[in-house]
Amino acid sequence: MGMALSAVSTVASGALSGAGGETGRRISERLCDLLSRDRAGGGEADTGAEGGGLRQLALPVTEPERMAATLRLMEIARSSPESARAVTEWVREASWLAPRAVAHGASRPQMLPPASAVFTDRADVLAWITALLDEEGRPPGAPTIAVLTGPGGIGKTAAAVQCAFELGERFADGALFVDLNSASGTALSPSEVLVRFLEGLGVPTATVPGDEARQRDLYRDCMADRRMIVVLDNARDDAQVVPFLPASPGCLVLVTSRYRLGRLVGEYGARPLSLGPLSTEDSVSLIRRVVGDNRPPAADAIVRAVVEATGGIPLAVCTAGASLAVREHLTWERVARQLSDRIRGHDQEGAAVREGRSDGSGTPADPVRLAQDVSYSELTPDCAAFYRAIAVWAWPTVSVMCAAHAAGVGEAEARALLEQLARVHLLEEVGEERYRFHDLTRAHARELADAEDGHGRMAAAVRRVAVAHLRFAAGADFRVMPLRWRLGPAYQRLVLPEHRDRADGKRALAELRRERENLAAVIEAAAHHGFDDLVWQLCEAMWGLHLKLGFHAQWIDTHLLGVEAARRSAEEFGDPRAVGRMWTQLAFGYMGLGQVGDAEDALKEARAADRACGHHRGEATAVEALGLLRLRQWESVAAQRCFEEAQQILERIGRGEDGWDDLPRATALLEHHIGRAQTKQRHFTTAIARLNDALARFRDLPGGDPYNEGRVYMSLGDAHLDSGDTELARVCLDNAVKAMTEAGAGLQLADALVARAESHRSAGRPAQEAEDLRTAAACFEENEDPVGLERVRARLAEAEA
Known part of the structure; x- marks a missing residue:
């Protein structure tokens, strides 16, 4: 009972978010089929001509619904030995979808x-x-x-x-x-x-x-x-x-x-x-280590004077020592004098030292601030301006790209200046060409930027950083999902190389993932400064990252900003289509967290926004997304209605209008969705016809679409298996394996191999089943999916037992 309840909960949660990929989808649909069985004989329930019995089932979302589904499974298992085997096998398969610790x-x-x-x-x-x-x-x-x-x-x-x-x-x-x-x-x-x-x-x-x-x-x-x-x-x-x-x-x-x-x-x-301050003796030891042996040793009294001015605060000691370490002209005596002057509130010429508090914790006599002021005063004008520029926003890490655009300099110059600031302890290197401020140091630099550069220059620096990150993200997203429709001028004139490496999309996704936190910070910074046109475009450019990898909390946070930015932009002669686009993408973020009500509300807003501006392509996408949500909820009849309505909306697009070029692919995707929905209603003849039509449409696309051809073949395999035709199912899955191999989709190829292994097992072909499982294991290993690898190895052990 406990294992069954856990399996139901895992599958129901994953169904909404799409976790588990094709394997997760198949196991969710298998649960729907099990719960539809006739209580008495273990066969299919009488669903009627229109699939009425299946339509009454719904994905168990709440805890009471999941308990009820589990009790129903137990009842079905007791109905016959065959049903007991089916339920036991499903629970074992579903248990592998549970997120688990790696060995x-x-x-x-x-x-x-x-x-x-x-x-x-x-x-x-x-x-x-x-x-x-x-x-x-x-x-x-x-x-x-x-x-x-x-x-x-x-x-x-x-x-x-x-x-x-x-x-x-x-x-x-x-x-x-x-x-x-x-x-x-x-x-x-x-x-x-x-x-x-x-x-x-x-x-x-x-x-x-x-x-x-x-x-x-x-x-x-x-x-x-x-x-x-x-x-x-x-x-x-x-x-x-x-x-x-x-x-x-x-x-x-x-x-x-x-x-x-x-x-x-x-x-x-x-x-x-x-922890308290270091003793004077330990402070002396620390600063001498920081300064190193490259300059003549200073008298103990002068060294003690410097460290006493730092108050034994390690950050202040290291900052003061780092300037001495890299600036040959800077003497111990001068540093001691500068610190002393600042303690008294005057510089060496007798002028009053700048006062002010950065975050409520610093005062003119704060040892850390004193050391930072001394180090800053020794920077060249160019390096000082650079220091201020990269602190205009709290970037999680300061990359070369970020720094160069913040300061308006070339990357080579930015690289050299970053190294200079790291050498004087005003930055910390945390990775290859990646740096980070201590929060007190960033507050110091930000205060200087505010005082010396003003809001206008700071805002301009943020905009340059945002534009650079948008250019990067749009280019990477285009490589991850080149065939999807998208909005925004950032995608104009982007093309793929003629002989593109199959692994390029995977590399692009890794690039987006490395910059994920900085991209979210850039969206926040752009929203703060009112750069609405950049905010929603940055959200659009992160679609491939979020769709492939999740990060749902960040997804929702950024796209809530995107919705508001798109609305304001539309009111000021911006692109009104962006409003619906942001709502639709936000809905998928909510789906990932299982927040069905929020997802439905977002899609309702999306449709209203797209209809208001006459954007048929966007409205069709919102309705299609609602259909996908209904399909994940096992509401196949409602899902089919959504997909058919989306097709009707697409028919309103005239030649040359927005979305016209994407019509063939969009229609093919909807045909595939309808075929899947009809399969779940057990309308196999019409479902197979729809799926074959979708397959032909994908083949007719310029350049083809082997990935989606593979997905349709997998759906055809499911339809033939459910209808009892194991031989045709195997033929379709053969083609799915071939298509995914051609597409270079490693994890999807593994899913296709696992599905074909299941068909071999149903047909009593253990040798072929084992061979496919071994190949799938190699795919999971190559694509660094240890959970999938472990799952397939367990299946392989059973097959070879």
Whole structure:
């Protein structure tokens, strides 16, 4: 009973989001078929000529509905030995769709940022954590939780990362790391962090559940019995930490925060430790390490004067030392004098030093701010302007592309200037040609930009960054899904190379994924500055990324901005078609989280917006999307009506009008959808005719569409299998395998092979079944899908037993 309920819940959740791909769809439809069986004999229920019995079924979405479906399965299983076998087999198959932990040995994430090469002291922190780990009497299932608190710049992150590296041998299963506050200073959502952790733990992005509760369950499953370090950096409060606490006594959780986390201590047994400034002696050791041996040693008194001005705050010490390390003309005496002058509130010429607070935490006498001011004063005018420009928005990471366009310089110059700022400790390099500000340093640079450049120049920098990211994202999205219809001038004149590498689409998707967080930040920045035309186009350019990989929380956040931007833009002579487009794309984001009501409302808004501006292509897409939602809900009759209505809307498009060029492909897709809906109503003759018509339409497209030809062949295989014609089903699945091979669609090829293996099993061909499963396993392995690989290997073991 428990396994059946879990299987029903997994399949029902995945059906709405499209999780599990073709395999998930087939298993969902198989559940619908099982629940439609006659209670008495295990055969099909009397559905009537129009499929009335099937029409009464609905995907079990709520918990009571899922329990009722499970009880119905149990009743069917008891009706006959044949039904019992069918239910048992379905539960076993469905269990493989459940998001699951990857085998421990398959993924040992190492997500820690680089440790500081000049890390000094804090031996007491390591000793304290070690004592916690060796402490006896901890409750079963409770991880060790250590909380490092202190003000910004005190070195909490550096201490946590250094200790994690020092203790690495005790935690052989790896380390997870996240900065819980985004670069903009807003807390990351639990879902966003869980997605990052699950990916690090080896769960394929496309199989990560859309809803937070299931993500949390999967995370805890992945962490069970592992020995891992989890570093949760920069927590704002207790609630932000709790979702990521593993229920594993073999784990160490290191939390850093500027605030006291009382609930974590009181309810979860965390141990707090407050970090203070370094001693003068340790500060001297640290700054000498930062400065290095390339300049003559300074007198102890001068060095002490410098570090005393920094207050022993590691960030200030490193910032002051980094300037000395790279600027030969800069003397210890000059730095000491500059710091002293700023403490008194005057520069070397006696003028008053700029005052002001960046975020409520800094004052003119703040040691970190003093060191940053000294370092900034030594920059060349070009580098100083660059420093201010890249801080106009809180980009998650500063890439060369981002920096170049923010500052309005070439990439070669941007690359050199980024390296200069990193050398003087005003930036931190966090990856290949990727940099990040400490939040206090970005606040310093942003304040300077506001004072010296003004809003106009800052807004212009944001627009340049947004345009550059739109150009990049549109180009990559075009490579991911070249045949889809799209809106926006960013796609004009984009063409694919004549001899395109089959792996190019996969590479483009990886490029979009690497820039995902920056793209979301660019949308937020553009919306803040009122660049509505860029906001909705950026959302459009992320369609391929979200459709293929999910990231539903970000999808919804960005597209809510996209909807509002498109509305405002349309009111100001922008493209009115964008409003419906944003609503439709937002609806798919809601589907991914199983929010059916929100998805329906969004599609209603989309249709109204498209109808209001006479955009037939957009209105047809909204109606088609509603049909796909109904099909996922098992409402095949309602789905068919939507698809047929979408076809009628497309017929209103005249030659040369918007959408005319896309009509052949759009009509072919709708024919395919209608054929699938008729198959689920068991109208096999008309369904097969529709599917064959769809196949012919795809073949007639200029250049063909092997991917969608393969999908139609798979649907034909399903229709023939359901009608009892296993031989024709095998022929269609042969063609599906051939088409997906031609399309270079690795995971879809694996799905086709698995489907053909099922047909071989139904026909009693075990050797062919095993051969297809072995080939499918190779496809899953090549395309880095460990869950699919594990599922197929289990099936293969059964077939060869």
